[in-house]
Amino acid sequence: MRNRNEAAAGLAELEGYLMSRAAHHTAAMEANAFADELPWLGRAEREDVVHLYTARHLARTRDALYEIAGRSHELREEYAHRYQLLRRRFVALALLGGTTGLAATVLAVLGIGLEPR
Numbered sequence: 201m202r203n204r205n206e207a208a209a210g211l212a213e214l215e216g217y218l219m220s221r222a223a224h225h226t227a228a229m230e231a232n233a234f235a236d237e238l239p240w241l242g243r244a245e246r247e248d249v250v251h252l253y254t255a256r257h258l259a260r261t262r263d264a265l266y267e268i269a270g271r272s273h274e275l276r277e278e279y280a281h282r283y284q285l286l287r288r289r290f291v292a293l294a295l296l297g298g299t300t301g302l303a304a305t306v307l308a309v310l311g312i313g314l315e316p317r
Contacts, residue, residue: 227257 231253235246 223258223261224254227254227261230257 228250231250234253235241235249238246238249241249
């Protein structure tokens, strides 16, 4: 079981790395496309623009991911709480139904009717 957990952790780390590289590649491509629209920039200025654009794009992506992860955690807790509440209600209703059925069976066996006389 430990090897399985280690393998899953390793795969998750690899997936995170690949996603990070893909995000960086996308940001760099967008930064270069933006810099292409500014033909008057010198080489050093263009590199600065590409660097800043890439950094800001990655920062926005990171912030969005943290926000999504936080909201996901909130929803998980909320749904877990609702599930527990529904489960308690179901168990209470099942016990009430079972108790009612048992009481009706006992009364029937004892010959005590519930019909008005």
